[in-house]
Amino acid sequence: MHIPFVSDALYRRKLRRELINAAHHDYYRALNENEALHAELRALREQSTQVLKAGADMMAENTAITQAALDLANAFAKSGSAFDIAPSLTCFEVDAMARLFAAVGRTDLARKWLEDHATEDTEAAYLHGIDDDGKPIDLDDYLVTLAA
Template sequence: MTATANERLSAVTAAAVVFADTFESGLTAEHVAPSLTCAEVDALSAVLAETGHREAAARWIAAHGGQDDEECDTHHEVDPDEYVATWLIS
């Protein structure tokens, strides 16, 4: 049996919610975010923000941004809340 588009969307949404609930922890962000690339932390933060964890998304950006010490780095001296708000879909 092939899943319908709605069933797949439902499954992906459920998986995203579980992912976000798991990675919303500030302690995890502090330990992991500095080792991620800018693109990786943006992707993770996008899932967090779009599943209702906007504060956690900003926390991940802030925890990662502390290691971006070059002006050319994406998260160098950005306001995490404003940064997350610029690419939110909802």
């Protein structure tokens, strides 16, 4: 038997229940997605914290290395050090010293070491002043290439 008023009310109640169930389903699905996004965000925050800590450690290490290089440059900046020591070193060794001095901003000292090293070079062995084509090299250009 079909009673129109009761049947419509039952049908509306059924639709309301389906709508509520669908809303609950969407709500809980959104909560699950939100929870997953928060977990991903926590993981990303942890990773960024680790990267920041590693960067801070690296900067502290670089600061210590730079300070040690500056200390070395200051120790070898004494008036006679370059003149006494540089001529007895190989070109490769003097280049390494000059590169270090130029890297910490002491191009004046790098220039001095290169110049004092070259005092003992014969013209044929003068590595620092001649390029591959036999043309003279500007010492400032050479220092720029060492510091790069």
